[in-house]
Amino acid sequence: MPPHHCNGDAKGQLGQLRHIPLAYDxxxxxxxxxxxxxxxxxxxxxxxxxxxxxxxxxxxxxxxxxxxxxxxxxxxxxxxxxxxxxxxxxxxxxxxxxxxxxxxxxxLLMKYGxxxxxxxxxxxxxxxxYIQGTVTQPADLRTPSIYLAVARRLAQWHATIPCIYETPAQSNGVNGHANGHDATTTGYTVPGKPSPNVWTVMQKWILALPTKTDAQRARQATLQQELAKLVEELSQRPGLGDNGLVFAHCDLLSGNVIIEPQSSSNGVTEGVAPQKTVSFIDYEYATPSPAAFDLANHFAEWGGFDCDFTVLPTRAQRLEFIREYVDTYFNLLPGKSGSVDKETETQRLLAEVDTFRGVPGFYWGIWALIQATISHIDFDYAEYAEIRLGEYWGWREATKDSDDSTKKELSVRETRWAQPE
Known part of the structure; x- marks a missing residue:
C-alpha cells in the first residue's frame, strides 16, 4: 500500500543512500x-x-x-x-x-529543492x-525581515511537501521501527489521523521516560493523562492540509534557520532593500503535525534555550508573521489564491496558534526528561524540562474558566503572549 500524502506529490521511491561503515567518536x-x-x-x-x-x-x-x-x-x-x-x-x-x-x-526535501x-x-x-549563509541567533528571529522570511519558507514547506505515513502494518509494529521502540509501543494511534504524527511521537516519548522510582512512575502517569487530554481537546480540530496535518519541521529554533546570502542581481527596485530568504536545516523531528503547532513551536524559540519569555512575539508580531505565512501558503496551492479570503484564514490561524501555544512546552518537556538520562552533552536538561513543562502548566492555568476559584495569576510567558503590541 503506498503512503498517504498531505499536500504536494511524492510519487516515486526515494533513492538508496550510500552508507560508510565507520562511526564518529x-x-x-x-x-x-x-x-x-x-x-x-x-x-x-x-x-x-x-x-x-x-x-x-x-x-x-x-x-x-x-x-x-x-x-x-x-x-x-x-x-x-x-x-x-x-x-x-x-x-x-x-x-x-x-x-x-x-x-x-x-x-524528500531534496526532491523539492x-x-x-x-x-x-x-x-x-x-x-x-554545507549551506552557505549565516546561522541565526534568537535575536535574529525577532527581526521583522527575518521572521517574515521564516514565515514564507515555513508556508512553502507546509503547502508543497507531502506527508509520508506508515502503512497500517507498520503502524501496528509489523516490520516497522518507530523512534527506536519495539512493536509493543508502535501501535498508538489518534482517531482519524494517519500515523505517525506529533501526537504519536509524544506518546512514544512518554513510554520511553525513566520509571525506576515512584516519582518517575508518577510523573509518567501524569504526563500520560495530560496527553490524553490534549489529544481529546486538540487532535480533531480542523486545520491546513489533508487530515489537518502538514509536513512540519517541529524544531524551528534559531540554530536551524540559515539566512541565505543576498543576491546582487535579483532585479529589486533601486533604493529598496532586497527581500531576505532563509533555509531550514536538521529534519530529525519533522513529522506530520497541525500547522498551528509548528508555528507555536517556532514562536517559543524566540526566547532561545534561555527561555526568555519576555521576548516572545506579541499578538501584533504573530499577526504580521501569520499574514505573510497565509499569503504564501495559499499562493502556492493550485487554484486557491484567488478563491480564499486570506484575512479570514489569517485570523483563524492566529486563533489556532493561540490554542496550541502550550503544547510545545509539553513536547520539549518530555524530550528533555529523556535527554537528562541519556545525553553526554553538557547541558542541564533536567532544569530545561521543568521550565518547558512549566510553560504547559502556565497555559493550563491561563485557560481555566474565569470563575474557577483556583485560578492563579498569569505566568510571565502567558502575560507576554497576551500583550497586544
Missing part, C-alpha cells in the same frame, strides 16, 4: 571525522589538501562539524562550495528519533553539503 573527534570525510572524498588526501573542521555549538542534541579543504589559491566562496557538514547523533537519541524517517525526510544534498550516512550520523 567524540573522544577522537578530528581523527574519526577525518576518516569519514576521506572515505567520502578520497581526493582530499592529496598533498596540497588542508582539511579543517569547525564545530557548531548551536544545538543540544547532536555534534555538528563543518569540514573544508582549504587549498592554497581558493577563495572563501570556492572553499564553501565544496564544504561538508558532518552530523553525529547524540548518545542514545535513537530512543527519541526515528533515523530512517529522518533520512526519508531529508531526501528545500534541503542540501545528502551525501552519505555513517554508523552514527550523516554527511551533507
Amino acid at each position: 567524540t573522544a577522537n573527534s578530528e581523527s574519526s571525522a577525518r576518516a569519514l570525510i576521506l572515505t567520502l572524498r578520497p581526493e582530499w588526501s592529496s598533498a596540497d589538501s588542508k582539511i579543517e573542521f569547525t564545530s557548531f555549538k548551536d544545538g543540544i542534541t547532536n555534534t555538528l562539524l563543518k569540514a573544508v579543504n582549504r587549498k592554497d589559491g581558493l577563495s572563501k566562496e570556492d572553499i564553501d562550495k565544496e564544504a561538508l557538514l558532518l552530523r553525529a547523533y547524540g548518545h542514545g537519541t535513537d530512543i527519541l528519533i526515528d533515523r530512517h524517517r529522518e533520512t526519508q525526510n531529508h531526501e 528545500l534541503a542540501p544534498e545528502l551525501l552519505a550516512r555513517f554508523d552514527n550520523g550523516m554527511i551533507y553539503r
